[in-house]
Amino acid sequence: MRHLLATIALGPVLLAQGRHVRRAVPALPEPDGPREGEAGSGKALRLLVLGDSAAAGVGAQTQDEALSGQLAVALAPTFRLHWKLLAFTGATTADMLQRLRAEPAAQFDAVVTSLGVNDVTGRVSLAAWRRAQQELIAVLQSRFGVRHILLSSLPPMHRFPALPQPLRWYVGSRARDFDRVLARVAASRPGCEFLALGHEMMDASAMxxxxxxxxPPIYALWAREATRRIVQRMEQTT
Structure with a gap:
């Protein structure tokens, strides 16, 4: 309800600020580097990283510095890792569902997702967000045989330096609501876990x-926490 009231009261301001941000914020490219690879030795682990521009590594110079590359480095000492990155700038959950359905069926042990920011800015409703995430989980488990899904939380958008007020407050509030829904979805589905990323993950100096x-420093923290969870879950299932 508060978002509806805020949209009505602040709609023209939010719209103007959104347009300004799209014009003023530089469009960073997705970094160069491999989107699939193998590393390490030990027990086999097939990892899929999927999602939006953050999953694609925007903000890093190379994929080695991005989430997938740092995950590969962190997991290689423990596993014989085969990893794949499926991500693109602007992806919503609905976009990723469409992309997954077009992918050849394959098998993965674990998935790390990064979705939600574009759902928030695209004004997707909470109910639609819940349904899309539930459908995403179902596709990953049925079509790709995933045993463990890490649903990464949304970043603290209320702290994004690029966003002026009141737009920063508005999208930040929506992002927190999306996170609460995502945590409940993860808790209700076997094989799923909510990967909460703390506010330190968006230290302005590390963005x-x-x-x-x-x-890269934020991608490193993200990869470290995801690795800890994956190692823990894989130990429990062997």
Whole structure:
């Protein structure tokens, strides 16, 4: 209800600020580097990283500095890792569902997702967000045989330097609501876990130059926490 009232009261201001941000914030490219690879030795682990521009590594210079590359480095000492990155700038959950359905069927042990920011800015409703995430989980488990899904929380958008007030408050409030829904979805589904990323993950000094995307230090923290969860879950299932 508060978002509906805020939209009505602040609609013209939010719209104007949104347009300004799209014009003023530099459009950073997705970094160069491999989107699939193998590393390490030990027990086999097939990992899929999927999602939006953050999953694609925007804010890093190379994929080695981005989430997928840092995950590969962190997991290689424990596993014989085969990893794949399926991500693109602007992806909503609905976009990723469409992309997954077009992918050849394959098998993965674990998935790390990064979705939600574009759902928030695209004004997707909470009910539609819940349904899309539930459908995403179902597709990953049925079509790709995933045993463990890490649903990454949304970043603290209320702290994004690139966003002026009251737009920052508005999208930040929506992002927190999306997170609460995502945590409940994860708790209700076997094989799913909510990967909460703390506010330190968006320290302004560690963000990319656009004030909107993670920088390499944030990707490193994200990869470290995801690795800890994956190792723990894989140990429990062997």
């Amino acid at each position: 990319a130059g656009d004030g909107f995307h993670p920088g």
